[in-house]
Every structure is written in C-alpha cells, then in structure tokens.
Amino acid sequence: MYVSPNFQTKKALREAVAAGKEVRVFEPGPFGRDTLEGKFSVEGPHYPQPHKWYASVQVADGKVLKVLS
Secondary structure: EEEEOOOOOOOHHHHHHHHHOOOOEOOOOOOOOOOOOEEEEEEEEEOOOOOOOOEEEEOOOOOEEEEEE
C-alpha cells in the first residue's frame, strides 16, 4: 500500500501528517481495498523506485491520521 503524495522518506511522511496536510493511502491494481479504515502498512517511494521506507499508519476515510511506526 502506498501514500499520496509520493514521499521519498518516512521523515517527510511524519512531518506532513504532523503539519495537518492531507495524506491519502491507496493500493494500486485491480484488487485494492474498497474500505480504507484502520491500521495499514505503507511503503515508499512508489514502484518502480526501490522501497526505502516502511511505516504503519492509522487511517480513517482513506486519510492518514497518524504514523504509528
């Protein structure tokens, strides 16, 4: 699962969420989830770049509320 915008570091993701910016989660491909509520694992940056960071996030209505780890 990825976040939008495409953050290059987990630190940038944490800073954006802490600043109140809208960060959304999505799962690419035809088998992505319809309901995006709860805790999810995300990774970045997006494919085809190699993933350099992973995080657990709390999500409500498709928006990241908190970076858990």
